[in-house]
Amino acid sequence: MTRFKNSLRTLIATGSVAGFLGVWALLGHAGHLAQVQPPPAVVVPAPSSSSVPGDRLPSALQPLPSLPRSGLAVHPRLRTGGS
């Protein structure tokens, strides 16, 4: 029984050391990758411009009422629409 306990202790200790070293190596490798390939520079939205999950529009943007096309008979000379 004692011999069995000692074998079990040895197995647990060996496994722990191997697992620790494995995780250490993985973390070290991941850190190396992070240094070589930094994330692309993107503009991070401000926390204040929170959005509802699934809704990509910031809450500050508001829809404007659509006007009936036939209703806009006035066509002033000053127009903006890009060039």
Next chain:
Amino acid sequence: MKYDEFRAMNSDIVLAAEGRPDGIEAGFKQVRALVAALEARFTRFSDTSELAQLNRASGRWFRASTELFDMIQQAHNLAQITDGLFDPSILDALEKAGYDKSMDEIRAYGVTRSSTPTKPKTFDFQAIQLDPETRSIRLPRGMRLDLGGIAKGWIAERAAVELAEYSQVCAVSAGGDMFMIGWPAGEAAWHVALEDPRDPAETLAMLRLGPGAVATSSITKRRWQQGAREQHHLIDPRRGQSAETEWLSVTAVAPHAAVAEAFAKALLIAGPGQADYIAARQPDLAFIAVDRTGQMWSSNQAKELLDVAVEYA
């Protein structure tokens, strides 16, 4: 209100002014000459323009005119405040996308480069060096600028200030990028039609604006076919290619035309996910975006400053 219309910068130019007819006519004539001179100075389609000389001098210090230095300095500030979404150093990308001659020529004869576009060089416009004392500019080696994203607004404001020498109430529109001075007689505001980007002949809304600037950037007008690929002139400086955006146009209102024009472009590139965040950098800015269904979206500032005049319906 008297009007004068002509074509410059591959765009329709509209001058509007109130006052004595003889004075206004003299003002219109003066402004026509000014616009022609400024276009010749800032165009990228002429080897003799000052902009072309600056581009050829990249890597070296270039002593600029007061006008060019002012425009580049404003562009530099606007590039910083928009996180680089406004960036005039995209000329290489524009040309590789096929926009290597004027839009009037492209519409008439098609693009020169019809093959698959090659990857353009990208630059950090904010790396340019400016020396205000000597009005000198140094572009990093290889960088070339296109001022199409700021020049029309800048020229419209400059021309309006010139026209104001002849009329205290006047406006200048350069392809829809405009600057207004004073208040029209008997009116509470300037009435400006907001075009539907899906059909520019249609009007989506009437804007009632005070003195200042309004500018619109759209991806539906300056488009062309490059091989199998459809391109437009709004380059996303992060990718060096035509921007992929959910909006068709953005109209910006600001105290100065260069600011309105630059932000209209930056916000169109930013799209609905980031536009509000970018616009917040400029407290006196308001904007209206139009999506692919024709739905208009406004910032809070736009709702406060603009009146979409439903009474016109």
